[in-house]
Amino acid sequence: MTGTWELNGLLQRRLWIVTGKGGVGKTTVAAALGLLAARQGLKVLMVETHGLTHLAELFEAEGVGYEPKAFKNGLSLARIDPEPAFQEYVLRQVKFEFLYNAVFNNKYVRHFIDAAPGLAELLTIGKIWAFVEDEARRGKKPLFDLVIVDAPSTGHSLSLLTVPQVVVDAVRVGPLKNNAQQILALIRDPQRTLTWLVTLPEEMPVNEAVEMDEKLERQAKVGVGPVLLNSLWPEVLGADSLQDLKKAKVENPMLHLYRQRAEQSAFYRDRLRERLPGRQVLDLPLVYQTKHPVRIAESLSESIRAQLTGVRP
Amino acid sequence: MSPEAKKGVLHGLLERKKVLICCGSGGVGKTTTSAALALYASSLGYKTIVLTIDPAKRLANSLGIQKIDFQEKEIPKAELRRAGIEPKAPLFAMMLDTKRTFDDLILKYAPNEEKAQSILQNKLYQHLSNMIAGSQEYMAMEKLYEVVQERDYDLVVLDTPPSRHALDFLDAPNKMSAMVGDSVMKWFLKPSLFVSKSSLQLLDRSVKRVFKTFDKVAGFEFLQDLSQMLVSVSGLLEGFQDRAQKVELLLHDKDTGFLLVAAPQPIPLREAEYFYRKIQDNALPFAGFIFNRVQVLPEAGKPLPEGLKAKTRSEYQEMAYLFKSLAQRDEAEIEAFQRRMEFSRHGFVFKVMPQLERDIHDLEGLYELGQNLFQA
Numbered sequence: 110m111t112g113t114w115e116l117n118g119l120l121q122r123r124l125w126i127v128t129g130k131g132g133v134g135k136t137t138v139a140a141a142l143g144l145l146a147a148r149q150g151l152k153v154l155m156v157e158t159h160g161l162t163h164l165a166e167l168f169e170a171e172g173v174g175y176e177p178k179a180f181k182n183g184l185s186l187a188r189i190d191p192e193p194a195f196q197e198y199v200l201r202q203v204k205f206e207f208l209y210n211a212v213f214n215n216k217y218v219r220h221f222i223d224a225a226p227g228l229a230e231l232l233t234i235g236k237i238w239a240f241v242e243d244e245a246r247r248g249k250k251p252l253f254d255l256v257i258v259d260a261p262s263t264g265h266s267l268s269l270l271t272v273p274q275v276v277v278d279a280v281r282v283g284p285l286k287n288n289a290q291q292i293l294a295l296i297r298d299p300q301r302t303l304t305w306l307v308t309l310p311e312e313m314p315v316n317e318a319v320e321m322d323e324k325l326e327r328q329a330k331v332g333v334g335p336v337l338l339n340s341l342w343p344e345v346l347g348a349d350s351l352q353d354l355k356k357a358k359v360e361n362p363m364l365h366l367y368r369q370r371a372e373q374s375a376f377y378r379d380r381l382r383e384r385l386p387g388r389q390v391l392d393l394p395l396v397y398q399t400k401h402p403v404r405i406a407e408s409l410s411e412s413i414r415a416q417l418t419g420v421r422p
Numbered sequence: 423m424s425p426e427a428k429k430g431v432l433h434g435l436l437e438r439k440k441v442l443i444c445c446g447s448g449g450v451g452k453t454t455t456s457a458a459l460a461l462y463a464s465s466l467g468y469k470t471i472v473l474t475i476d477p478a479k480r481l482a483n484s485l486g487i488q489k490i491d492f493q494e495k496e497i498p499k500a501e502l503r504r505a506g507i508e509p510k511a512p513l514f515a516m517m518l519d520t521k522r523t524f525d526d527l528i529l530k531y532a533p534n535e536e537k538a539q540s541i542l543q544n545k546l547y548q549h550l551s552n553m554i555a556g557s558q559e560y561m562a563m564e565k566l567y568e569v570v571q572e573r574d575y576d577l578v579v580l581d582t583p584p585s586r587h588a589l590d591f592l593d594a595p596n597k598m599s600a601m602v603g604d605s606v607m608k609w610f611l612k613p614s615l616f617v618s619k620s621s622l623q624l625l626d627r628s629v630k631r632v633f634k635t636f637d638k639v640a641g642f643e644f645l646q647d648l649s650q651m652l653v654s655v656s657g658l659l660e661g662f663q664d665r666a667q668k669v670e671l672l673l674h675d676k677d678t679g680f681l682l683v684a685a686p687q688p689i690p691l692r693e694a695e696y697f698y699r700k701i702q703d704n705a706l707p708f709a710g711f712i713f714n715r716v717q718v719l720p721e722a723g724k725p726l727p728e729g730l731k732a733k734t735r736s737e738y739q740e741m742a743y744l745f746k747s748l749a750q751r752d753e754a755e756i757e758a759f760q761r762r763m764e765f766s767r768h769g770f771v772f773k774v775m776p777q778l779e780r781d782i783h784d785l786e787g788l789y790e791l792g793q794n795l796f797q798a
Contacts, residue, residue, distance in 0.1 A: 132449015136689060163689050262448050312781045314449070345741050350734040357730055361723025367741050369779055397744050400751045402688060 114335050114389050116417040120149055122303050123241050124295065125257045125334070128266040128325075129307035130317045134339045136163040137402065138307045138393070139259040141409035147183040148410070151254040154185045154240060158233050158269070162188065164259050167402045177240075177252070185253065187240070194232040202284055230265075230272040231289070238292045241301075263321045270296060270304075270329035299332025306336045310377035319384045335389045337413070338381060342374035343394045391416045430798035431771045435709055436463055436577065439679040441570060441672070442709065443580045446683035447693040451714035454782055454791065455683050455775075456581035457481055457515075461497075461785070462792025464513035468576040471514040473565055475583050482515075486785050490517040494573075497785075505785035511576065516569070518583070523561040563669045570672060679709030681771065686716050686752040691759050698763060710771025712795070713756055718776040719749035 119125075125146075127139040143155045154177050157164050165173035165188070170180045175194075177187040237258055244251045260266040273296070276289035296302045304325050308318035318336065325333050346354075346367065354364065382390055393412055396405045435442070444456045453474055460472035471494060474481060482490045486501035494514045502509045525542060532538035566580050672678060680701055684694035694711065701708045722742055726735060756774065760767075773795060782788055 130449055131447055132685065132687075132690065134687075163692075166688075166692070343744060345744055346737045347733075350731070350737045353731050353734040354738070357727050359723075359726060359730075361721060363720040363722045363742065363745055366720045366779065367745075373780065397747045397751075400747070400754070 114417060116149070116414065119303065119334060119417065120146060120151060120255070122301055123251075123255060124237070124302040125255065126260050126266070126270070126296075126302070126304045126331070127258065127307060128260040128263060128304060128321070130309075130314050130321075131262040133307045133309050133314055135262075135307045136167060136259050137406050138305075138337050138339055138409060139257060140164060140167050140403075140406040141413060142305065143184055143257050144406055144410040145414055146255050146257070148414075150183070152183050152185075152252070154187060154253040154256045156237060156240065156256060156258045157186075157188045158258065159229075159261055159265075160188065160190050161259075161261075167406065169403070189233050189236045191229040191232045194236045195228075198232060198235060227268070227272045227275060230268045231276060234269050234273060234292055234296070235288060238288075238295055241295060242291070263317060267321070267324055267329060270325070270331055297330050303332045303334040305334050307339055308336065308381065309340055310338060310342070310374040310381070312377070315377050315381050315384070318381065322385055322388065333388070335391050335417075336381070336385060337391050337393055338378060339393045339409075340395045341378060341392050342370045343397065344371060346371075430773075430796055431710065431769070432459075432773075432796045433466075435679060435771065436466065436468060438677070439709065440576065440677040441566070441578045441580070441675070442679050442681055443566075443582060443673075444681050444683050444712075445582050445697055447690045450683050450685040450690050451775075452683045453481055453581050454484075454788070455712055455714060455795070456579050457485065458782075458788045458791040458795060460515075460577070460579040461485075461507070461513060461788050462796055463577050463579075464509060464511050465502075465507055465789070465792070467510035469511040469574070470577040470579065471516060471569060471573070471575050472579045472581065473516050473518055473562070473569065474581040475518050484782055484784055484788055485515055487515070490515045492517050492519050492522055494569075501785060505789065507785060507789050514575075516565075518562050518565055523565055527561075527564065560666075563673070564665065567665070567669045567672055673706055676707060678707050680706055681709050681712060683712045683714060685714050686755040686759075688755070691755060695759065695763060698765075708770070710773070711765075712771065712773045712775060714775045715777045716752045716756070716774050717745070717748040718752075718774075719745055 125142060127135055127142060129135045129138075139155065143153050147153045155164055157173075162173065164170075165186055168180060168184075168186065170178070170186050172178060173180075173186045173188055175188060175190060177185045179185045237256065240253065240256045241251070260269060273289040273292040277286060277293065280286040280289070306318050306321060306325070308314045322333060322336070325331050351368070378390075378392065391413055393409050396408045399405060399408070442459065444452050444459075446452050456472050456474060460470045464470040474490065482488065485497050486505070487495065487497060494516045497513045497515065499509050499512075502513070528541050529538050532541065562580065562583055566578065569575070569578055682694050682697055682701075684690045698708070698711075726738060730738075759765075760772075765772075775791075775794065778791070780787075782791060
């Protein structure tokens, strides 16, 4: 999928997966996307994986766990841990809790999940699928219009998105195979699922974003939405002002550093667009006016909205 | 000041430690820091190797070589001299590759070639060996142990793989050991169980229940594949376990030091804090913190001259405000971090590294970074 995205089209999807290299500000951008969707009136569930609590801490939300917890203004939060996901999954198949308990106690489950390769990933993506599809399969209205996943950094995200295919290939029959196929049907449907890549205007993050973009399309075969270029250097000094300062021979370390940062940022902003032709790149300037994480996310959210609707704040 | 007096805590660390393990979350400059440490140590006369993961080959280029191999590779002395560095001791680099290390380990511990091949050819193994929880971390430890035991380096610097969670890394040896001792795993590891579905009849009732449950969830054939893989690997587990215990001893050795690399943003700092506590809980030898990418307030110089446009002045003020708020934010984050941890800098590395002006792309850049790291 290429070209220009419209906010309304993006909001019609059911699942957004936010990914990127470590340290690019993925969680803050995911929070910004959550705020954006919730402001448009959607019921949004934001999900963290692998026992992380970064989103919950950013929002200063207490008591976020495995069950979705309404937080504020249409926004709910949940955290997927492999162990309760395993219990839930097995219980769905065997139906009887006493049997489950007879078979597993927590220690065994922990070790089994550790030992069986890919199981934690499969359980996580399976639970994400359940958040999107469960109610619909029971003929009910979904609890959430949109599920947003603050996915782990690129390599681990790719494992998450490719593990259902491994299961489909490895298992000949049985419920596990059926479930893996259902998961694939959801994540590979670009009308329902989109990935958002977050990156920075620097060498390594840009290279990794370009690689990941290809892997998402070729290996994971998922739809890729706009690419979010985070922490762009704020161009507070316009070209006129720079010219004016140059004429007056103003030179000092601060101004020097400013120009260097601005140059580097602009260079990689162009490089990213060159290397991802056809992808829409949204520029998210570094927010320096506040250090409050939620306000930073709000500011980014406004910036994304403005670029997707063409309406400036 | 005499050269002696200028020596920082890191110099002292080199005198005491043979292994430095750099940990931290992704994107904090861990790889570059590890390489700069190693390069500078070699320039001081320590025969050094840096074990790293370098998917983008950027570090290889900075070190002046085509690529870093999965074998030890010396950085050519001519390259170092060209960069104005007098190599007092040789510098080596080696790349970590999980899949390959895992394969090597299987070849090493398998009772025979046939058994080794049956594991390596298993389709689940092929697809999933990189998804075994903690395997990357475990393999990094494994390589570290091998290099420390079998070579004669004065210093080994390990750039750890980016963990989805700091925990994975420290728990990796334990996890591998725990797997062996677990009774559910032992059931899985009985080869006779999966000869046929009818062999289920031979099991006692409670074990039978386990397998029926798994059969219902996963399907019998998948279980067979999984079991086959686990059975094949089981022969190696004791070797693994023995090795894991030795790795653990190495990690606790007084010659080892853990350096935590972080950046002054809330998430990397929280990960660093978590990691620090984990190191304390496990009684591992902590060596200190390195904070990368810190915005230090640059000098603004003289007041602006007369005659500039009003717009220029106000935009210039905004620029000054931009730098000031970024510098204040970073300083406050690091201070709060130190307070929260009740951390005393005494005897530990506590190094605040200014945000680099440009990406490091050559030996000169790495060396300069090394100098800054070692400055008192």
